[in-house]
Amino acid sequence: GAVVSQHPSWVICKSGTSVKIECRSLDFQATTMFWYRQFPKQSLMLMATSNEGSKATYEQGVEKDKFLINHASLTLSTLTVTSAHPEDSSFYICSARVPLSSYEQYFGPGTRLTVT
Amino acid sequence: AQKVTQAQTEISVVEKEDVTLDCVYETRDTTYYLFWYKQPPSGELVFLIRRNSFDEQNEISGRYSWNFQKSTSSFNFTITASQVVDSAVYFCALRLSGSRLTFGEGTQLTVNP
Numbered sequence: 001g002a003v004v005s006q007h008p009s010w011v012i013c014k015s016g017t018s019v020k021i022e023c024r025s026l027d028f029q030a031t032t033m034f035w036y037r038q039f040p041k042q043s044l045m046l047m048a049t050s051n052e053g054s055k056a057t058y059e060q061g062v063e064k065d066k067f068l069i070n071h072a073s074l075t076l077s078t079l080t081v082t083s084a085h086p087e088d089s090s091f092y093i094c095s096a097r098v099p100l101s102s103y104e105q106y107f108g109p110g111t112r113l114t115v116t
Numbered sequence: 117a118q119k120v121t122q123a124q125t126e127i128s129v130v131e132k133e134d135v136t137l138d139c140v141y142e143t144r145d146t147t148y149y150l151f152w153y154k155q156p157p158s159g160e161l162v163f164l165i166r167r168n169s170f171d172e173q174n175e176i177s178g179r180y181s182w183n184f185q186k187s188t189s190s191f192n193f194t195i196t197a198s199q200v201v202d203s204a205v206y207f208c209a210l211r212l213s214g215s216r217l218t219f220g221e222g223t224q225l226t227v228n229p
Binding site: 032034041042043044046049091093097104105106107108109110112 | 153158159160161163166207215216217219220221222224
């Protein structure tokens, strides 16, 4: 149980275009999902916390107009990187909190974004 | 504020050697949870263990063992008889009473045949 998927697993896009990444909880309903970014050889940095039916809470320094997060259902959160630039190239990982589980998070497999 | 420090950036060992990965954490809260995750080259995080602040018992799972010491704010991870498949980046993480996870910088472990 507690499986989280991400789509796509990797994507290459041109500078200036937008890219949408999906995060799904497959066998449970997740009221809260998290989005992390990981640059090569670095740690995971929390970008934002996504709550179903409400606006996401962004970490300091993360541009909310650039990284649009939508959590429209209990099993799906999306991260849209708008007007992507090469410096946005990174590994994006989502996680979902399992309800009634002492706040445990289960991680998706990640999406590697390359902006050319 | 909470912080996790993994002082070892990279460790290289030869297969069958034992290796310990260090993790030191900082928090003023009395209730917290500590985690270890493995991140192989594929990138997917693999959960290894969770330990809450009220349980200082050490744990062993196969070749893996964990030493939690509140007196030194450390939660070290030992792999016994390391194998090539253990090569990965290992992250220690801290969570307080909410959901937010704070990760350490990670330790790249390379096990050579």
